[in-house]
Amino acid sequence: MRSFVEQVIQPNDADWELFEQMLTERTLSRKDHFLQAGEVARHVAFVEKGLVRNYYLKDGNAHSVYFYLEGSMFTDIHSLLTGQPSRYYFEALEDCQLLLIAQTDMERLYAQSAIWERFGRLTMQRQVVVVQEMKNALVFDSPQERYQQLVRQKPRILERVPQHMIASYLGITPVHLSRIRRNLLETGA
Amino acid sequence: MRSFVEQVIQPNDADWELFEQMLTERTLSRKDHFLQAGEVARHVAFVEKGLVRNYYLKDGNAHSVYFYLEGSMFTDIHSLLTGQPSRYYFEALEDCQLLLIAQTDMERLYAQSAIWERFGRLTMQRQVVVVQEMKNALVFDSPQERYQQLVRQKPRILERVPQHMIASYLGITPVHLSRIRRNLLETGA
DNA sequence: CGCATTCCTTAACTTTTGTTAATGCACAGG
DNA sequence: CCTGTGCATTAACAAAAGTTAAGGAATGCG
Numbered sequence: 468m469r470s471f472v473e474q475v476i477q478p479n480d481a482d483w484e485l486f487e488q489m490l491t492e493r494t495l496s497r498k499d500h501f502l503q504a505g506e507v508a509r510h511v512a513f514v515e516k517g518l519v520r521n522y523y524l525k526d527g528n529a530h531s532v533y534f535y536l537e538g539s540m541f542t543d544i545h546s547l548l549t550g551q552p553s554r555y556y557f558e559a560l561e562d563c564q565l566l567l568i569a570q571t572d573m574e575r576l577y578a579q580s581a582i583w584e585r586f587g588r589l590t591m592q593r594q595v596v597v598v599q600e601m602k603n604a605l606v607f608d609s610p611q612e613r614y615q616q617l618v619r620q621k622p623r624i625l626e627r628v629p630q631h632m633i634a635s636y637l638g639i640t641p642v643h644l645s646r647i648r649r650n651l652l653e654t655g656a
Numbered sequence: 657m658r659s660f661v662e663q664v665i666q667p668n669d670a671d672w673e674l675f676e677q678m679l680t681e682r683t684l685s686r687k688d689h690f691l692q693a694g695e696v697a698r699h700v701a702f703v704e705k706g707l708v709r710n711y712y713l714k715d716g717n718a719h720s721v722y723f724y725l726e727g728s729m730f731t732d733i734h735s736l737l738t739g740q741p742s743r744y745y746f747e748a749l750e751d752c753q754l755l756l757i758a759q760t761d762m763e764r765l766y767a768q769s770a771i772w773e774r775f776g777r778l779t780m781q782r783q784v785v786v787v788q789e790m791k792n793a794l795v796f797d798s799p800q801e802r803y804q805q806l807v808r809q810k811p812r813i814l815e816r817v818p819q820h821m822i823a824s825y826l827g828i829t830p831v832h833l834s835r836i837r838r839n840l841l842e843t844g845a
Numbered sequence: 846c847g848c849a850t851t852c853c854t855t856a857a858c859t860t861t862t863g864t865t866a867a868t869g870c871a872c873a874g875g
Numbered sequence: 876c877c878t879g880t881g882c883a884t885t886a887a888c889a890a891a892a893g894t895t896a897a898g899g900a901a902t903g904c905g
Contacts, residue, residue: 545785591780596734602791606827638795
């Protein structure tokens with residue numbers, strides 16, 4: 468967690484103490500949910516260990532939005548900020564150990580220390596860039612290209628997430644992903 | 657501009673003065689570019705009047721990313737933050753009047769006044785939510801649904817942007833968009 | 846060990862979307 | 876007023892992706 472934060476800012480000891488007081492631990496067993504649609508997100512989570520899937524339901528089908536490995540932070544930002552019920556689910560794909568910080572504490576942190584406000588801003592800025600790139604890939608790259616990018620950029624996710632969830636993350640069907648993989652094996656190597 | 661900012665924070669007079677000193681005006685004629693691929697983004701822009709298209713080139717084709725109407729802010733955040741050359745173009749679709757603030761001034765603002773740091777954080781948080789929703793729509797909704805959402809949510813963009821640019825924004829071809837529109841006319845109404 | 850479950854693959858078929866090309870309309874510039 | 880250019884539509888055809896269904900490997904559990 469510390470190294471995650473220090474990639475972005477350099478808090479002094481007092482800043483750290485303030486922050487660490489607010490952290491709580493939580494464990495999730497495989498298939499447990501951190502958040503379900505209809506609930507309001509009140510915490511930001513940091514993955515110490517395990518793997519969390521963000522997905523949502525449309526017409527009874529689960530669509531994967533993202534996968535969070537060790538060293539990632541996640542929450543439903545929209546729900547957290549507005550207090551509206553979330554439309555998303557966050558589910559442990561493996562047994563997980565999380566560090567949580569409550570939104571109310573986060574606000575106190577922002578108010579008390581400029582460096583944490585900065586942390587919030589910089590984290591959000593990075594997040595914008597990441598999501599924007601993902602969005603553009605969806606418009607401009609073919610499913611095969613998106614799959615290849617995933618292989619290159621997030622091989623660890625590929626190893627630990629079932630293929631049908633990868634497919635819905637890429638915006639295609641499991642059948643089609645299987646075809647793409649075969650095609651790559653035959654032609655590419 | 658003022659009302660745009662005040663939707664997010666309430667700066668006092670000193671805050672405002674600090675901010676307004678940093679603003680510069682810029683006009684663009686139709687088809688002028690605010691930024692071209694290869695250049696580094698050094699300013700954030702606010703659209704006072706006109707309409708700006710964000711697009712990029714792939715295989716010689718222009719793909720529209722977003723359209724900024726009066727009252728919107730834009731820049732290439734990635735280029736702005738990293739100093740790397742942008743991959744995007746920002747082009748005036750109509751004669752435009754912009755307010756600019758330099759990244760260097762922005763940094764000074766953040767350093768000098770906590771409220772502007774907060775403005776930055778909140779703006780970015782909103783942006784994350786917006787882009788995330790767009791991304792999810794691309795994965796989970798059909799082109800027709802995406803077009804209908806656009807009709808509902810951004811009718812003003814539809815009125816002022818050529819249809820083939822709308823198509824590339826939706827991730828489909830102009831021909832297909834035309835088919836969708838006909839289909840909606842025949843069945844929907 | 847046997848059984849159920851989950852998940853990946855494959856095939857046959859259908860639907861959706863893209864491609865190419867032709868037509869016609871509107872509008873700007875000479 | 877004429878003409879070129881850009882743009883939307885349409886049709887015919889091609890390619891990409893989805894659907895359904897079946898089979899088989901791996902896994903977990905009694």
